[in-house]
Amino acid sequence: MIELAHLTKRYGDRTVVDDLSFSVRPGVVTGFLGPNGAGKTTTMRMILGLATPTRGTVTTNGRRYDRLPAPMREVGALLDARAVHGSRTAADHLLCLAYSNGISRRRVGEVLEQVGLAKVAKRRIGAFSLGMSQRLGIAAALLGDPAVLMFDEPVNGLDPEGVLWIRNLMRALAAGGRTVLVSSHLMSEMALTADHLIIIGRGRLIVDKPTETFMRSQGTQSVLVRTPDAVRFARQLTEAGAHVGAGSDGALEVTGMDSLAIGNLARDAGVALAELTPQRNSLEEAFMELTRDSVEYSAAPDRTERDLIA
Known part of the structure; x- marks a missing residue:
């Protein structure tokens, strides 16, 4: 040791x-x-x-x-x-x-x-x-x-x-x-x-x-949900207390409700799910966020990066 x-x-x-x-x-x-x-x-x-x-x-x-x-x-x-x-x-x-x-x-x-x-x-x-x-x-x-x-x-x-x-x-x-x-x-x-x-x-x-x-412990965890009935299920998720955002390719990005609860809600509502995947920040993302104030040497963003940030 x-x-x-x-x-x-x-x-x-x-x-x-x-x-x-x-x-x-x-x-x-x-x-x-x-x-x-x-x-x-x-x-x-x-x-x-x-x-x-x-x-x-x-x-x-x-x-x-x-x-x-x-x-x-x-x-x-x-x-x-x-x-x-x-x-x-x-x-x-x-x-x-x-x-x-x-x-x-x-x-x-x-x-x-x-x-x-x-x-x-x-x-x-x-x-x-x-x-x-x-x-x-x-x-x-x-x-x-x-x-x-x-x-x-x-x-x-x-x-x-x-x-x-x-x-x-x-x-x-x-x-x-x-x-x-x-x-x-x-x-x-x-x-x-x-x-x-x-x-x-x-x-x-x-x-x-x-x-x-x-x-x-790092960041807000979300669940990626794909369903052919996305509009109706998004409304039901919101009514159940979840926050629903737009993911890629028509997927729903759900926070405030874990995958088990989402799956149970879909089952009770008769909604078919094509994907139900918990999302997590990468270690790199978590590390960058955690050590943001501890970086001793940090390059200034170039013009393209400043435009994106703006």
């Missing part, structure tokens, strides 16, 4: 992480989200002892990272896939890490095979693409077979097959009882991968909830 208690980091008069407290538990994939400049990478660096907190504590399995006798056996991390010695081969890079943490040479071959780099084990890292570097970074994180894993933007540079692979890998690691913390700006990917969400803005905690709970 990773535990943060009142974690604060200041650089001069700038507070990057502000009194942050949360726990990352085993058995689930925890998505760590926030706008640019929110303090995500700084927080992950403090977890790994790469930055010193101004105040507060952060522990992994009850101890500070710098107190772990063989850290790669307990925590595996990918923060920067390009932070490697470019003239080394992939195998030699991992061997150096393995020897420093008492990990067997055999394990190097295993993780290279696991991430799909076995055939390029003797190639120099400086010639790797970003996607290959990401896979090597993931191999390094897995090297000590740790119980805690942290990934910062792990799908950058990966092709669709690679994205699917890392998604399945993270879910398999969590299903095996490991603690998995992953930071990403790809909301669509987090919606498919994360079981739990921690969202921060300007260094402060905004959300610490299971993904499903968070999504249910």
Whole structure:
């Protein structure tokens, strides 16, 4: 488990992480989200002892990272896939890490095979693409077979097959009882991968909830209804207390009444339904709405966007 208690980091008069407290538990994939400049990478660096907190504590399995006798056996991390010695081969890079943490040479071959780099084990890292570097970074994180894993933007540079692979890998690691913390700006990917969400803005905690709970709590939920008798059914829905708007292609967009109640009303009224689909904001939409006031860098809309807004 990773535990943060009142974690604060200041650089001069700038507070990057502000009194942050949360726990990352085993058995689930925890998505760590926030706008640019929110303090995500700084927080992950403090977890790994790469930055010193101004105040507060952060522990992994009850101890500070710098107190772990063989850290790669307990925590595996990918923060920067390009932070490697470019003239080394992939195998030699991992061997150096393995020897420093008492990990067997055999394990190097295993993780290279696991991430799909076995055939390029003797190639120099400086010639790797970003996607290959990401896979090597993931191999390094897995090297000590740790119980805690942290990934910062792990799908950058990966092709669709690679994205699917890392998604399945993270879910398999969590299903095996490991603690998995992953930071990403790809909301669509987090919606498919994360079981739990921690969202921060300007260094402060905004959300610490299971993904499903968070999504249910965001925005007005609606139901898309299609029926050949739309005009009559819209009137009946309104009389029953629902709000009915116009959806696409003649559909009705109904709020204030769930799909079960709508289905029962249609049955009692003898209305045939062609579609009855609950609608929900995407994670991206919910995230944008929630963090609107926490965005540090925001581009001004161009003329076309201003015209649309007007």
